[in-house]
Amino acid sequence: MRIGIVTEYYRPWPGGISEHVHHQAEELSARGHEVKVITGPATPGWKDEGPEVLRLGFEYKFTSNGALSRMVLGREILNFRRSLRRHALDVVHVHAPMEPFLAVAALYASECTTVGTFHANFEPSFLWETLFRRLGAISRPAWERMHARIAVSAEARRSIAHYFPGDYEIIPNGVDTARFHPEASRLPGLDDDRPKILFVGRADPRKGLSILLRAFDRLRVDIEGLRLVVVGAQASEVEADLAGLSEGARTAIEFEGYAAPEDMAGYYASCDVFCSPATGQESQGIVLLEAMAAGRPPVAFAIPGYRDVVSHGVDGWLVDEPNSEALAEGLGRVLRDRVVLERMGEAGRKTALAYSWPSVAERIESVYENAARIRVDGSGATNT
Numbered sequence: 058m059r060i061g062i063v064t065e066y067y068r069p070w071p072g073g074i075s076e077h078v079h080h081q082a083e084e085l086s087a088r089g090h091e092v093k094v095i096t097g098p099a100t101p102g103w104k105d106e107g108p109e110v111l112r113l114g115f116e117y118k119f120t121s122n123g124a125l126s127r128m129v130l131g132r133e134i135l136n137f138r139r140s141l142r143r144h145a146l147d148v149v150h151v152h153a154p155m156e157p158f159l160a161v162a163a164l165y166a167s168e169c170t171t172v173g174t175f176h177a178n179f180e181p182s183f184l185w186e187t188l189f190r191r192l193g194a195i196s197r198p199a200w201e202r203m204h205a206r207i208a209v210s211a212e213a214r215r216s217i218a219h220y221f222p223g224d225y226e227i228i229p230n231g232v233d234t235a236r237f238h239p240e241a242s243r244l245p246g247l248d249d250d251r252p253k254i255l256f257v258g259r260a261d262p263r264k265g266l267s268i269l270l271r272a273f274d275r276l277r278v279d280i281e282g283l284r285l286v287v288v289g290a291q292a293s294e295v296e297a298d299l300a301g302l303s304e305g306a307r308t309a310i311e312f313e314g315y316a317a318p319e320d321m322a323g324y325y326a327s328c329d330v331f332c333s334p335a336t337g338q339e340s341q342g343i344v345l346l347e348a349m350a351a352g353r354p355p356v357a358f359a360i361p362g363y364r365d366v367v368s369h370g371v372d373g374w375l376v377d378e379p380n381s382e383a384l385a386e387g388l389g390r391v392l393r394d395r396v397v398l399e400r401m402g403e404a405g406r407k408t409a410l411a412y413s414w415p416s417v418a419e420r421i422e423s424v425y426e427n428a429a430r431i432r433v434d435g436s437g438a439t440n441t
Contacts, residue, residue: 058425059091059145063163064152065129067096067110068318069103071259071289072124073343074152074176077209077230079318082108084231084418093144097129097159111140113159121184124261124338129159137166148172148425154203155189155196155217164199170429173203174228178212178340178362181219189220197221205428207421212362213340226424231417232346232409236322239352239406244320247311247327251282252392255328255353257321257344258335260294265334265358267298271381272334274306276389283392285310288324325351329398330391333357336379342366346412349373349405354398356387372405 062082066074082092086108094110105112114131133140141149146169154160154173164171179185189196200221208214208225218225247253254273258264266287277283292299292312299307316324325331331348333355339362348355349372357363359375367373376387391398 058147059093060085060148060150060425061093061095061141061144061146062150062152063095063160065097065127065156065159066152067094067099068105069100069315070127071315073230073341076318076343077174077176078152079107080231080233080414081418081421084414085421088418088422093146095163097127113140120261124263125259128157134158134162137162138168141166142168148429150174150421150425151203153177155200155221157188161195161199164202167202170425170432171203172205172207172424172428174207174209175213175217175225176209176340177216178210178338179216180338185220204431205424207424210341210362210365212365216340226420228417228420228424229412230341230343230346231414232343232350232412234350234410234413237325237347237350237409238322239326239402241322241326241351243327244323247286247324251284252280253284253286253328253330254388254392255286255288255324255331255348256290256333257288257324257331257347258290258333260290263336263338265336265379266290266295268336268379268381268384269332269334270295270298270302270306270310272385272388273310274302275381275385276392277306277309279389280392283309286313286324286328287311288313288316288321290314321347322351325353328353330388331355332384332388333363334379334384335360335363337361339363345373346409350409352402352406354391354401354405356384356391358384366408368404368408370401372401372408374401 064078068075082094086092092108097116113133114129116127118127148170149167150172151160151163152174206225207228209230214225273285291314331353337360345355345366355373358379359377369375374387374391376383
C-alpha cells in the first residue's frame with residue numbers, strides 16, 4: 058500500500074506523537090509498504106533520515122493543554138487535495154486528526170481510505186468546546202470523513218468521545234524493543250557507578266520537572282552520590298526552580314538539552330531509575346515504555362493513562378500524591394533496594410515486549426484493511 062501519514066508533530070519536534078509516527082513509518086516500510094510522512098517544517102539544519110518526509114508551510118507555536126503545541130500553516134494546505142492526489146495514496150493516516158489546520162485539511166482533502174489516530178488526554182474546556190461544538194459545521198464533517206478511528210489509550214478515547222461518540226479501536230503506542238534494551242551501551246560521562254535518576258521531557262508545567270527538582274533536593278541528602286540527568290529541557294527554562302534548591306543539588310543535576318534519537322537508548326542504559334512526574338493529561342506515555350524496554354523501572358504519579366501501562370510494585374512504582382515529598386519517598390524506595398530495582402527492571406522489559414512495534418504495526422495494517430472495505434462498501438465510518 059502507498060500510505061501517507063499526516064502529522065503536525067514530527068522529528069525534531071520532541072514528544073510522543075513524533076516518535077510514534079517515526080516508528081510507525083519505519084515499521085510499515087519494513088513490512089513492504091511505501092510510506093511518506095507529511096508534516097510541517099523542521100528547525101534549520103535538521104536532516105531527515107529514515108522514512109521519506111514531505112515538509113509543508115510554516116509553523117505557529119502556542120501553548121495548549123499545558124504543553125507547547127504548533128499549527129502548520131501555508132498555501133500548500135489550500136492545495137492539499139492536489140498534493141495528495143499527486144502521490145496516488147491508498148491510505149491517508151492522520152494523527153491528532155481533529156486539530157487545525159494541517160490535520161483537518163488532510164481529512165477534507167483525502168480521496169482514499171482515511172484513518173485517524175487520537176493521542177490527547179484532555180478535559181472539556183473553552184478551546185475544545187469552540188473547536189468541536191461551536192465550529193461543529195467544520196469539525197463534524199471532518200470527523201465523519203474517517204473510515205476508521207484509533208485511540209492510543211482508553212483515556213484518549215474517553216477524551217475525544219465526549220465530543221464525537223463512535224467506534225474507536227485502542228491500539229497503544231509502540232516501542233522499539235530492539236533499540237531500547239537493558240544491554241545498550243552507556244554514554245561517556247554517565248558511565249560511573251553513582252546512582253542516577255533520568256528525566257526525559259519538556260519543561261512544560263504538566264510534565265512536572267519542577268516537582269522532580271524539589272524531590273531530588275530532598276533525596277540526595279540520603280543517597281550518597283545521587284545524580285539527576287535531565288534530557289529535553291534546558292536549565293534556563295527552570296531557573297526559578299533551580300534557585301530554590303541547595304547548592305549541592307544544583308551541582309548534581311546534568312542538563313543535557315535536546316538529545317538525538319539515536320542517543321536515547323544510551324541515556325536510559327546510563328541511569329538506574331526513570332522518573333516521569335507528569336501531573337495529568339497523559340494518554341499513555343511512550344517514555345514509560347522506553348524505560349521499561351531498557352530495563353529501567355519508571356517512577357511516576359498514578360495518573361490516568363500511566364496506570365494503564367505501569368503495574369505498581371511489579372514493573373514500576375506509582376506515587377498517589379502529586380507532590381515532591383511523596384515523589385522523593387517513591388524514588389527512594391526503588392533506589393535503595395537493588396533487588397527490587399532489578400526485579401522491576403526485568404518485569405518492565407517483559408511488559409514492554411507486548412508493545413513492540415511489529416505487533417502494533419500489524420494491528421494498524423488490520424485497521425487499514427477494514428477501513429478500505431468500509432470505504433468500498435460505501436458505508437462510511439462506523440458510528441454508535
